[in-house]
Amino acid sequence: MPHFASPDRGRRLLCVDFDGTITERDVLASLITEHAREGWREFENAWRRGEISSVECMHGELGLLDMSSEEMDRYFASMPVDPDFAKFAAEAAAAGFHLEILSDGLDRYIHPILGRESLSHLAVICNTTQGEGSRLRIQPPYPVHCIDQAGNSKGHHIRLRRKEFDHVTLIGDGLSDRGAAMAADAVFAKGELRLYCEQQQIPHQGFHCFAQLRPGIAAVSNL
Numbered sequence: 001m002p003h004f005a006s007p008d009r010g011r012r013l014l015c016v017d018f019d020g021t022i023t024e025r026d027v028l029a030s031l032i033t034e035h036a037r038e039g040w041r042e043f044e045n046a047w048r049r050g051e052i053s054s055v056e057c058m059h060g061e062l063g064l065l066d067m068s069s070e071e072m073d074r075y076f077a078s079m080p081v082d083p084d085f086a087k088f089a090a091e092a093a094a095a096g097f098h099l100e101i102l103s104d105g106l107d108r109y110i111h112p113i114l115g116r117e118s119l120s121h122l123a124v125i126c127n128t129t130q131g132e133g134s135r136l137r138i139q140p141p142y143p144v145h146c147i148d149q150a151g152n153s154k155g156h157h158i159r160l161r162r163k164e165f166d167h168v169t170l171i172g173d174g175l176s177d178r179g180a181a182m183a184a185d186a187v188f189a190k191g192e193l194r195l196y197c198e199q200q201q202i203p204h205q206g207f208h209c210f211a212q213l214r215p216g217i218a219a220v221s222n223l
């Protein structure tokens with residue numbers, strides 16, 4: 001059973017990645033992989049090497065799409081979420097965690113997907129967007145100087161939140177969670193984040209889905 005921080009450790013923040021963690025697949029990466037013209041891998045690889053930020057990567061990749069806004073929104077709406085996430089979120093709140101969705105994805109699909117799942121009440125920190133279709137312009141939640149080695153600002157966000165919270169737990173799956181994993185007190189990791197934590201010797205627990213995490217949260221709520 002996963003171990004969550006005990007309630008006597010004060011205010012506890014639970015940061016949960018969206019793409020590939022709450023959703024079963026990375027929403028934007030799937031869109032780009034399936035629909036972008038040739039050339040998107042060069043942006044992806046430059047981001048992985050740390051040469052460009054995630055926002056620069058997304059702008060480059062979105063420019064390789066020939067889709068209307070309506071087509072894009074239909075694609076986003078088709079993305080399934082982990083069937084146990086809603087129960088997990090309710091149990092985490094009952095156990096005294098403040099849950100925030102901490103995403104390097106886009107408001108354009110995160111809010112509609114959460115709305116569809118009756119989860120609009122959850123706090124979300126993500127990139128905001130303006131414009132339409134392939135000309136979507138992305139505004140990150142923090143200034144450029146806050147961008148960490150993962151090419152986004154998740155680590156910066158966690159360091160800021162420490163003013164209000166005594167303990168921070170991260171649940172994530174990808175390379176955009178690297179900075180957050182280094183800043184958090186406890187890490188639940190799958191996918192590329194799990195490999196990264198193993199390579200960097202960052203203490204973590206592996207998981208595959210929220211059904212595995214629910215017993216840990218329930219145990220905390222029963223203490």
Ligand SMILES: [Mg+2]
Pocket residue numbers: 017018019020021026172173174176
């Ligand atoms: Mg992710």
